[in-house]
Every structure is written in C-alpha cells, then in structure tokens.
Amino acid sequence: MACSHIFVRKRVKKRVEDEARSKGTGTVNMSHMNESQEQFSTKREQEVKGYGIETCFGAGDCPNRACHTEGLPEKMGTVLEGKNLRSFLQEKVKGPLKMHHEFRVSVSDCPNGCSRPQIADFGLLGAERPKVSKEPCSACGACEAICKEEAIVLQGDAVRIDESGCLACGQCIGVCPTGTLVSAEKGYRILLGGKLGRHPKLAEALSSIYTPAQVLETLDRCLDHYRHFSIGGERFGEILERVPYGDQL
Numbered sequence: 001m002a003c004s005h006i007f008v009r010k011r012v013k014k015r016v017e018d019e020a021r022s023k024g025t026g027t028v029n030m031s032h033m034n035e036s037q038e039q040f041s042t043k044r045e046q047e048v049k050g051y052g053i054e055t056c057f058g059a060g061d062c063p064n065r066a067c068h069t070e071g072l073p074e075k076m077g078t079v080l081e082g083k084n085l086r087s088f089l090q091e092k093v094k095g096p097l098k099m100h101h102e103f104r105v106s107v108s109d110c111p112n113g114c115s116r117p118q119i120a121d122f123g124l125l126g127a128e129r130p131k132v133s134k135e136p137c138s139a140c141g142a143c144e145a146i147c148k149e150e151a152i153v154l155q156g157d158a159v160r161i162d163e164s165g166c167l168a169c170g171q172c173i174g175v176c177p178t179g180t181l182v183s184a185e186k187g188y189r190i191l192l193g194g195k196l197g198r199h200p201k202l203a204e205a206l207s208s209i210y211t212p213a214q215v216l217e218t219l220d221r222c223l224d225h226y227r228h229f230s231i232g233g234e235r236f237g238e239i240l241e242r243v244p245y246g247d248q249l
C-alpha cells in the first residue's frame with residue numbers, strides 16, 4: 001500500500017512539473033497545479049464510455065466453470081453500445097462524468113463469482129443444475145465428497161439432491177462415473193442492481209437459469225428500464241428500489 005501511494009504521488013508530481021515546463025518555467029506554482037488537475041479530470045471524463053464489462057478468469061481453463069459461452073461478453077458489449085450510455089449519462093448527470101456513473105456488467109462462469117457480479121448493475125453466474133437419471137448409482141461417494149453445500153443426500157445406492165441447498169455449480173455431475181447425475185439445465189443466473197459506494201447493495205438474483213439468448217434479451221430490457229426510469233444517472237440498484245424490474249416491463 002505504501003509503495004502504491006509513493007507511485008501515485010510521483011505521477012502527480014511529474015504531471016504538475018510537465019505542466020510548468022510546458023509554460024516555459026521550471027518553477028511550479030498553484031496555477032500549474034490547477035491546470036494540471038483540470039487536464040487530468042478532463043482526460044478521466046473522456047475515458048468514461050458509459051459502461052464496463054468484467055469477466056472472471058474462467059477462460060484460462062478454470063476447472064470450476066459451470067457454464068461458458070464463447071463471445072457472450074462481446075455480444076453483451078454490442079447491446080450496451082447500442083444504448084448510447086455515455087451520451088445518456090452526459091444528459092442525466094450533473095457535473096463531470098466519473099467511472100462510478102457507468103453501468104457495470106460482470107460475468108462469472110460459476111457460482112464462485114470471482115469477477116464479483118454481486119456488486120455489478122447486471123451480473124451473471126454460470127450455473128449447471130444436476131438431476132438424478134435412471135442409471136444405477138455405484139455408491140462411490142464422489143458426488144457427496146465434492147459438494148461444498150452438503151446438498152447431496154446418499155443413502156446406500158440411492159442419491160437425492162437437496163434443491164434448496166444446491167448452488168448449481170455442476171461439480172457433482174463432472175465426478176459421477178456412472179452417469180447417475182446428469183445435467184438438468186445449464187446457463188446463467190442473472191443478478192441485478194448491485195453496487196458499492198456510500199450505500200452499498202448486493203445484487204438480487206432472478207429466479208431462473210437463463211440461456212445466453214435470454215441473457216441478452218434480459219440485458220436489453222434492463223437497459224431500457226434503466227434509461228426510462230433514471231432521474232439523475234443513478235445506479236441501477238437505486239432505480240430498482242423505486243421501480244422493481246418486472247413491474248414496468
């Protein structure tokens with residue numbers, strides 16, 4: 001932490017000295033500092049594009065991936081781009097645009113949520129829900145051992161899934177050697193309205209598991225909701241407190 005503070009201070013010092021040099025002097029005064037600060041703020045504002053997408057590291061062959069769809073973040077980017085969020089925020093926000101005004105999207109390929117979709121405006125958690133097939137169970141216990149939620153109930157060679165405890169991580173399906181546990185549903189849980197800041201709020205999950213096409217459709221509808229009900233460019237979670245998703249869509 002100390003190192004990063006020193007690094008930031010050095011960068012600020014260099015910026016102000018550069019500003020003074022550009023005015024033909026080696027001596028720094030308050031006007032150089034103010035001008036440098038203004039240029040910095042303008043540059044930061046230009047960097048705000050109105051939305052941001054973050055993904056987890058699942059693409060690096062993470063063994064925990066429950067669902068992954070090639071190109072989904074890019075397709076979400078196209079939906080976001082189509083909503084002209086930067087111009088929208090410029091109209092709505094009083095004062096300069098800042099990064100925290102942006103609509104944040106986060107995609108995680110499993111319930112571990114490494115990209116923190118719980119604090120994004122629109123978050124995804126990859127999910128695979130298991131079911132018990134007709135194939136006989138060998139009572140090897142592998143599913144019970146891997147389930148961190150204790151959602152597998154084994155009684156001899158009879159296996160049952162406790163749906164209320166299952167997080168749909170899909171791990172038990174991968175270790176079952178007999179095909180007794182198979183995939184019932186694969187896709188994404190959708191989380192809406194998370195944020196940090198002065199009044200942090202965890203996103204709330206919609207009730208189903210959604211296909212990639214449904215994810216894109218839901219994102220499109222959420223963005224329309226966001227644009228329609230925004231008063232001053234506030235975060236999606238604050239809008240949802242006033243007008244819940246589903247009430248008006």
Ligand code: SF4
Pocket residue numbers: 056057058062063064065066108109110111112113114115
């Ligand atoms: S969210 Fe899951 S799939 Fe993505 S990096 Fe984390 S553990 Fe791996």
Ligand code: SF4
Pocket residue numbers: 128129130146147148149150151152161165166167168169170171172173
């Ligand atoms: S999907 Fe995950 S949480 Fe659900 S029963 Fe299987 S291992 Fe447990």
Ligand code: SF4
Pocket residue numbers: 136137138139140141142143144154159175176177178179180181
């Ligand atoms: S992993 Fe498959 S075979 Fe082994 S106990 Fe679980 S359901 Fe039965």
